[in-house]
Amino acid sequence: MIPATMSTQHPDNASMPSWVKTSIFNGEDEVFETYYAYSKLGCQEQMWDWEGKEVDAYVVMKLLEKYPDFFSEKILGKDVRLTYRIPNPWVEISERKIFTEALQSITRAYDEANQFYKEPITPVYEVILPLTSSSRQVILTHKFYEKLIGGIDTISIEGVMISSIIGTINPKKINVIPLIEDMNSLLNAAEIIHEVYTTLQLKEIRVFFARSDPALNYGLIPAVLLIKNALIQISKLSERHDLNIYPIIGTGPPPFRGNLNPDNIDKFLEEYSGFKTVTIQSSFKYDYPFTEAKNAIEKINKELPKKQAEIDLNTDMISKIIKKLSKEYRKRIEKLAPLINKIANYVPSRRKRRLHIGLFGYSRKVGNTRLPRAIKFTAAMYTIGIPPELVGIRALNRLTEEELNIIEETYKYWRNDLQSAARYLSWDNINYLLTEDTIEKLKVPREPVEEALVGIMKDLEFAEQNLDLRLGYTTVREKKHSNAVNNALLCIMEGEDPARYIVEAGRLRRFLG
Numbered sequence: 001m002i003p004a005t006m007s008t009q010h011p012d013n014a015s016m017p018s019w020v021k022t023s024i025f026n027g028e029d030e031v032f033e034t035y036y037a038y039s040k041l042g043c044q045e046q047m048w049d050w051e052g053k054e055v056d057a058y059v060v061m062k063l064l065e066k067y068p069d070f071f072s073e074k075i076l077g078k079d080v081r082l083t084y085r086i087p088n089p090w091v092e093i094s095e096r097k098i099f100t101e102a103l104q105s106i107t108r109a110y111d112e113a114n115q116f117y118k119e120p121i122t123p124v125y126e127v128i129l130p131l132t133s134s135s136r137q138v139i140l141t142h143k144f145y146e147k148l149i150g151g152i153d154t155i156s157i158e159g160v161m162i163s164s165i166i167g168t169i170n171p172k173k174i175n176v177i178p179l180i181e182d183m184n185s186l187l188n189a190a191e192i193i194h195e196v197y198t199t200l201q202l203k204e205i206r207v208f209f210a211r212s213d214p215a216l217n218y219g220l221i222p223a224v225l226l227i228k229n230a231l232i233q234i235s236k237l238s239e240r241h242d243l244n245i246y247p248i249i250g251t252g253p254p255p256f257r258g259n260l261n262p263d264n265i266d267k268f269l270e271e272y273s274g275f276k277t278v279t280i281q282s283s284f285k286y287d288y289p290f291t292e293a294k295n296a297i298e299k300i301n302k303e304l305p306k307k308q309a310e311i312d313l314n315t316d317m318i319s320k321i322i323k324k325l326s327k328e329y330r331k332r333i334e335k336l337a338p339l340i341n342k343i344a345n346y347v348p349s350r351r352k353r354r355l356h357i358g359l360f361g362y363s364r365k366v367g368n369t370r371l372p373r374a375i376k377f378t379a380a381m382y383t384i385g386i387p388p389e390l391v392g393i394r395a396l397n398r399l400t401e402e403e404l405n406i407i408e409e410t411y412k413y414w415r416n417d418l419q420s421a422a423r424y425l426s427w428d429n430i431n432y433l434l435t436e437d438t439i440e441k442l443k444v445p446r447e448p449v450e451e452a453l454v455g456i457m458k459d460l461e462f463a464e465q466n467l468d469l470r471l472g473y474t475t476v477r478e479k480k481h482s483n484a485v486n487n488a489l490l491c492i493m494e495g496e497d498p499a500r501y502i503v504e505a506g507r508l509r510r511f512l513g
Contacts, residue, residue: 001044001078002206002277002305003043003044003045003081004044004301005044005045005277005278005301005304006083006248006278006279007033007041007279007280008046008279008280009025009030009047009049009053009282010282011349011375011512012252012283012375012511013281013283013285013286013350014503014506014510014512015286015506015507016286017033023348023349023350024349025351026352027055028056031062034046034048034082035063035066035067035070037280038070039067039070040290041280041285041297042294042297043080043280043297044080045082045083046080046082047084047128047279048082048083048084048124049084050098051086051087051095052087052092052095053351053352057101059109060112060124061112063076063082064113068116075117075121076113076121076123077113077121077125078121083126083128084102084124084128085127085128086099086102086127086129086130087099087130088129090131090137091130091131092131102127103127103144103145103149103174104149106174107150107169107170109124110123110124110170111170120170125174126174127176128179129141129179131181132178132179132185132192133182133184133185135192135193135194135195135199139199139200141176142173142175142176142200146172149169151172152166153166153168175206177206178207180192180207180208180209180230181213181214182214183218183226186214186227186229187318190230190233190234193205193207193234193245197241203244204243204245205245206248206276207234207245207247207248208248209231209247209249211251211252211258212250212256212257212258212378215257215374216371216374216388217326217330218325218329220255220388221407221411221414222321222322222326222329224414225321225322225407225410226318226322228311228313228410228411229313231247231274231275231309232309232312233315234247246277248275248276248277248279249277249279252283252284252375253284253287253510254378254421254509254513255389255417255421256388256421258272259420260279261284261288261296261511262292264420269299269304271411273307273308273309274307274310277304282350283511287507287510288510311409313410317402317403317406318410321407324398324403325392325396328394328398328455329391331455332392332452332455332456332459333369333371333392333452335448335449335452336452336453336456337448338448339384339433339452340371340372340380340381341372341380342443342444342492343380343492344371344377344380346383346502347376347383347499347513348499348502374513376513379512379513382485382505383488383498384426384429385426385427385428385429385433385486385489386426386430386456387421387422387425389421389422390418390456391456392459393418393459393462394459394463396462396467397462415467415469418469423472423478424473424478424482424485424509425460426482426485428482428486429485429486433453434450434453442493477508481508484502484504485501485502488501488502488505
């Protein structure tokens with residue numbers, strides 16, 4: 001069974017579920033959340049996140065002890081999956097030991113499941129390796145586990161077998177799912193996967209494509225083109241080598257991060273046909289009515305496995321389009337970064353996270369610009385009043401007719417996604433930011449921020465005149481959103497905490513970031 005829906009712990013929710021008593025999920029909440037995702041919402045898989053956040057290492061034991069009736073019927077590791085996301089030790093240097101700790105816990109989980117089921121059951125047998133940029137990282141992770149964890153019981157010390165001290169170790173091997181996030185790696189995804197399956201002699205593999213970080217780094221349309229191109233390339237690889245590849249896409253509810261939400265299921269399934277697993281992030285689960293979320297997940301579980309990748313793409317042409325569009329987007333974001341970082345500091349946290357190294361600072365070669373992670377970045381941009389989907393959109397006028405046709409054929413609902421975001425543009429905030437002395441009062445550098453805003457105004461003019469987008473609110477709910485983000489900006493100007501208005505705006509649009 002390849003799960004169609006993977007519940008995750010991404011902190012993009014504005015509303016908190018009733019069973020969480022504070023504004024932040026704690027460890028016990030996340031254990032219950034896993035059970036809730038399986039039993040109430042119908043998710044077929046749960047990502048258990050060891051990367052950049054506090055994590056409960058005893059999740060398998062607690063699930064089996066607390067919910068024995070459910071897990072007696074739905075076998076953990078067979079009927080529902082638990083998949084670890086672990087730190088990448090080649091990138092996240094400070095979390096190298098957590099990489100080892102997470103892998104070691106898999107063997108204890110095996111013993112706990114055996115005690116519960118009274119038979120050999122492997123509850124965790126796959127891990128997601130984020131920030132994968134080479135096949136070697138995947139291969140070494142696989143062999144690290146096989147030799148140093150799964151094979152440790154075959155070693156002897158002073159003539160004493162390790163197995164006589166700690167018992168037999170299982171599972172002996174695990175699957176490693178590469179999570180590919182940056183442009184170069186996405187463009188070379190087929191090569192990475194080919195080297196992995198050839199070296200490890202695999203017959204099947206899951207591969208995970210990020211959707212949020214490419215958007216943060218390169219803009220909305222380039223992100224979708226990157227993902228679609230990677231999907232097509234691995235589909236061709238699968239056909240050539242009789243290899244079963246099961247692609248996963250990491251999507252959130254905002255258009256900028258994938259537009260996967262209960263209101264957009266039909267369009268999403270058509271847009272991203274060919275993916276076999278999608279992520280159900282926190283705002284999907286908690287910012288929509290329970291019945292809507294549950295029904296949407298049920299539809300994904302039913303319909304996603306039927307969908308196949310449909311189009312063919314020229315990687316060289318896609319690369320040219322991405323470079324043209326991302327240049328304009330990145331130029332704006334680099335200049336706007338001081339304001340984005342300022343606002344992001346006020347976006348409330350939903351999970352207990354440790355410091356994380358963002359991709360943006362590593363993927364660019366100009367200066368030392370750093371940005372928050374994709375969720376807080378998106379929340380900050382919407383709070384500023386400028387949906388990030390619209391930034392740099394004027395660069396479309398630099399494309400040839402052939403290149404524009406490629407976008408139309410590849411990204412079916414790009415106009416729909418832009419319009420969905422455009423409803424939350426706040427003219428009040430933009431005009432206020434362009435008012436004399438406002439930027440100084442926010443205590444951010446005036447010149448770069450003002451330059452970015454002038455460029456964004458040109459983007460908005462292009463969007464209205466050439467794309468026929470309606471910018472700004474058209475409903476009472478959207479007007480309330482405009483008021484909320486305006487109040488948030490005014491609070492910051494006055495030195496007050498704007499968090500309640502940021503959350504209010506998030507609830508109105510049904511995602512925090």
